[in-house]
Amino acid sequence: MSPEEFFEKFETFAVMPGAIDSLRYLIRQKAVSGGFSQGDTETWEIVAVDDLVQVQNGFAFKSSFFNEVQAGMPLIRIRDIAQQETQVYYSGEYREEFIVSKGDLLIGMDGNFNIHRWKGQDALLNQRVCRLLEPDPRIDTGFLFLAMQEHLDEIHRNTTFTTVKHISGKQIKAIEFALPPLAEQKRIVAKVDALMGWCDRLEALQAQRDTQHAALARAALARFAENPTPQTLQALFHDQFPINPNDLLPLAPPTSSFTV
Incomplete structure (x- = not known):
């Protein structure tokens, strides 16, 4: 992948769950292997x-x-x-x-x-x-x-x-x-710093989004607990409301309900 393609698809990669650390790794890898270089890496x-x-x-x-x-x-x-x-x-x-x-x-x-x-x-x-x-x-x-x-x-x-x-x-x-030559090193580091800053901002946005989704998921759980209908049940499994399976345990019927 060329640096141009990388920048073009950066946001697509970054919004994938758990991708920020992989992006940081890829940025470092490309930086030290010449992926962001404008010169001849054969001279390094x-x-x-x-x-x-x-x-x-x-x-x-x-x-x-x-x-x-x-x-x-x-x-x-x-x-x-x-x-x-x-x-x-x-x-x-x-x-x-x-x-x-x-x-x-x-x-x-x-x-x-x-x-x-x-x-x-x-x-x-x-x-x-x-x-x-x-x-x-x-x-x-x-x-x-x-x-x-x-x-x-x-x-x-x-x-x-x-x-x-x-x-x-x-x-x-x-x-x-x-x-690489010192001037090229400084240019590469500046490019990486900008990309890492972008990663930091995207990570903060992801954390904010996850917090909001978790709050919505808890609200959906509360609605279902108060009013268990097909509609409130469907809301529990909405793609935008990831729910930890452990959160469902308090809603499960007691084991005795399944015994004769």
Whole structure:
């Protein structure tokens, strides 16, 4: 599919149930594979992450100094990297090299391998979270973000299933991807940002629509409970009023009604 066809059919794809995440994935995939490029992708340079950034692993802070009363410094664990605040603070001693600042790129190394920009205040980098530091002048951090998530997804898909999947700093450093010229990177990132913003708006509209439909479905259930007629029954199964089967259970007759 060409970029023109993609843009033309974007809204059709986006209104399908559960399609927003798939759209975001497709946008990232097309961005790093040249789908949004106006230049010759044959000139893109193949580079390794280790040649572009420093990969810093988090520190194994002692859990005996963990607390939930906000004493000391916020501590970034994997569950926190997409948030603005941490659940746990650390009240022990630490080295300044492990202080994360707003905007730093972080990668969760267990479970789902995701990259996020830190949104919160200064905090400490805990073990099993790594940070990408000192980007090479050849790379735009926005393009690095896109390329990393695409390849992290690929590693996750190809990792043998265990209770929890793991990735190492060595694996992250070894990731290779095609790097366009800096100006082209910036243009691609701007295009992706616009599309992701569109996805966000469509997702908000979907959530609003789903909320309205759920309210209508509850109203239809209430009408049927008060006045069980063929007409109110038909309203329960209207295509626009998706009903959770569990919501029907209170309306079901007791089991004793079916016994002799």
